Amino acid sequence: MSYTRTLGQHYGWLWAVATVCCAPLATPTHAATVVTLPQLDVSDTQDDTELADSPLNASSPNAASRRMSSLSSPDSASLFRDQPGFSSYAGGRLANLPVLNGMADDRVATFVDGVRISPACPNHMNPALSYIDPQSVQTATSVAGLTPVSSGGDSLGGSIIVERAPPRFARHGKILFTGSASGTYRSNGSGYAAHGDMTVANDMFSLRYNASYAEAGNYSAGGGFGPVPSTEYLTYSHDITFGMHKGNHLLALTFSQQDTPREGFPNQYMDMTNNRSTGVNGKYTGTFDWGELEATGYWRRVSHAMNMLADKGGHSATTGMPMNDESRTAGYAIKATIPLARAHTLRLGSSFDHEGLNDWWPPLAGSSMMGPDTFHTLNDAHRDRLGHFAEWEARWTPRLSTLLGLRNDVVMMNTGNVSPYSWMSSSMSGMSMMSGMGGMSGLSTDGAAAKAFNARPHGRTDVNFDVTAMLRWKTTDSLTIEAGYARKSRAPNLYERYAWGRSSMATTMIGWFGDGNGYVGNLDLKSEVANTASVTFDWHDPSLANRWQLKVQPYYTYAHNYINVQRIGSLANSMNHLNGYVLQFVNHNAQMYGINASGRYALWDSAHYGRGEVTGVLNWVRGQDMVSHSGLYQQMPLNGTLALNETVGPWTGRVELNLVKAKSTVDWVRNEARTPGYALLNLAGSYKWRMLTLNAGIDNIFNQRYYMPLGGLLVMTEKSTGQHIALPGMGRSFNVSLTATF
Secondary structure, eight states: OOOEEESOSSSHHHHHHHHHHTGGGSOOOSTTOEEOOOEEEGGGSGGGSOTTTOOTTEEOOOHHHHHHHHHHOSOGGGGGTTSTTEEEEOOSTTOOEEEETTEEGGGEEEEETTEEOOOOSTTOOSOGGGGSOGGGEEEEEEEESOOOGGGOSSOSSEEEEEEEOOOOEEOTTOOEEEEEEEEEEETTTTEEEEEEEEEEEOSSEEEEEEEEEEEEOOOEETTTTEEOSSOOEEEEEEEEEEEEEETTEEEEEEEEEEEEEEEOOTTSSOEEEEEEEEEEEEEEEEEETTEEEEEEEEEEEEEEEEEOOGGGTOOSTTSSOOEEEEEEEEEEEEEEEEEEETTEEEEEEEEEEEEEEEEEEOOOTTOSSSOSSOEEEEEEEEEEEEEEEEEEEEEEETTEEEEEEEEEEEEEEEOOOOBOSOSBOOTTTTGGGSOOOOSSTTBOHHHHHHHHHHTSOOOEEEEEEEEEEEEEEEEETTEEEEEEEEEEEEOOOHHHHHOOOOSHHHHHTSOSSOSSOEEEOOTTOOOEEEEEEEEEEEEEOOSTTOOEEEEEEEEEEEEEEEEEEEEEEEOTTSTTOSSOEEEEEEEEEEEEEEEEEEEEEEEEEETTTEEEEEEEEEEEEEEEETTTOOBOTTOOOSEEEEEEEEEETTEEEEEEEEEEOOBOOOOTTTTOOOBOOEEEEEEEEEEEETTEEEEEEEESTTOOOOBOTTSOBOHHHHHHHSOOOBOBOBOOEEEEEEEEEO
16 A cells, blocks of 8 residues: 655655755745645655665555544544554543554554653553644654664564654745644534644744644444443643754754543543643754764653543542552654765664653542552652664665664663552451452551562663664566564563552552453563564556555564463452453563555546545454463454545545454453454545635444454443443444634
8 A cells, every 4th residue: 555755754854954945946835935845655666765764564544544534533543543554452532552463552662753652651541642633643654563773672563653744934035824723523422623733934943833622522332332431531732843944954842732631441440530741852853964863852741640530430539549640751862874875874873761750549538448648659660761773774786675773772670669558457448358468467468569579679671682684676667575574672661560569459550451450560571572574565556657556464473571461360259340360461472473465456547537546454463372372462353444535626535444353362361352343334525625624424334333352341331230341332423624724
């Protein structure tokens, strides 16, 4: 499948400088006063692009798919929903966790404006893509499987890269004033959204303000299921970008703030009752006699709070179970691109990421279980990652090129001593409902666990090495083959290593899996190491018409020390759980294999009837734990998307069919639910008239009831009815948006 992206996605700021310097050649869009970035269809020039910049396993949604995705959902993860190898863990409606080739969340390197953002929450309710509105995204790219070392380390499955639009500048002597405003309505859940941006610039300075707002109630599932509890949300954000360029140098600074006062999580025991993120991100790009230099620096503060919304019986921070997180992240990334000769390029880079996190649960007044002291899950914890890489790309002939990269990441982690709600056991404390620990008479379950945790040193250092080797061979004018091997590694996150509680209540507050189980960390975890072999076959139209393309990518991964879980206790008959377990993170070997396929074919292309194109994606993955011999958790069953896109003058339309096979291979250790297969039909269209663009669509036209294979369990239904129910998907929704540009 072809995809369109802004020139220089990995060198976007450099291209902005080049465009400004060549302003007379740029394409004007507003009264011939604005310098804009040209567009490039990578599928037309795939064989001429660099391997590191555009591997064949990279993909990006086309314009019709992006419009449908942003119209249907306020979550930026939805932009990738029909991309090869992509799926997502369902959580809150703003916070789905990306999955590439069966590897999810921390195993995927997710970058927003060049910054990798780690979730600051024991339930991962605030992942990286939740910090950017889909209408603010200019470029969105997923790289499933083999990933160049210059695209980041400390990950296994691939990379997700989203970028805001770069600063825009006017021609010399002109002033640019431009912007847009849009409003969106979604009938299911009565969702409302608004977005606006405004730019003022001359030929040297640019200032842009961007804002967004989204709110909805609980959605209704299809087939008469009714409202799904804890699926509401409210969020708003704004950011200011200042850009400055001179000669071959460009600097951009973005100041951002996002607030999410509430977001329900139907597959978690907690909801998000506040999340405020404040940050600054700076980017510099320059060209010199020796090559190109890119540098990024960032700082971010996140204040995060969880409790129970009304669906779960909570009403304010003084009821339910308050949980707080404070996160500080900061870091830099530097990359130098040095041409060694006409056909050889060397890339050198260095990066550092600091993650500081405090996680504490205040006592609840009047509660014998949650008090009288503060529960400290992470006490001044930090995770610092220092990485360096070297990458050599060579174009041996016009038909043959290679890429070889080496990377080292040193991950340093530590946390202070921790404490439970109460150190001593009490018959009035409710501890009789919790699993015992034994051997420490008089101590509460969590008191004994805290004492054992504090008795051990907490500092850990992981020294990891990555290798990526790729070869691209243009065998004929219509077939390009790209094959390679990658050794990728990832150190445990803070909760996988340091979550220490052992009671039912404490363990069920940890975990981003939505399965109703409780989780315990492991100080002795080792880094994961995944060895992946993959090959991509790209058949395409050799003519300039570019009417068709077919990509097929089989892959195999064997992971040493894959971080999975083992059962160490049961939650049965306690806290209204049904057949839940206390699970501890452990290192097991695992394997994953599968195949991704995508294609497109232009059915017609004429001045009178416009262009009609059919597109399709098919994904299949299978994962297995080599110790427990269970399936790996939340692996998407065989699934595909078939769509017809049409463009006629100002009109574009899309008819989309989503097909998902029944999920029968599950993780029995986590008691993962099986789900039936389903088919969904969606429809969307867009019409542009002068400064106005109208988008409208219908999701799940036949109001089909279906259950999300990666949605986990509807935990509140489990508690109230004693039944395991997989999370049901959204029913029919009528969506409409209107955008005005000026």
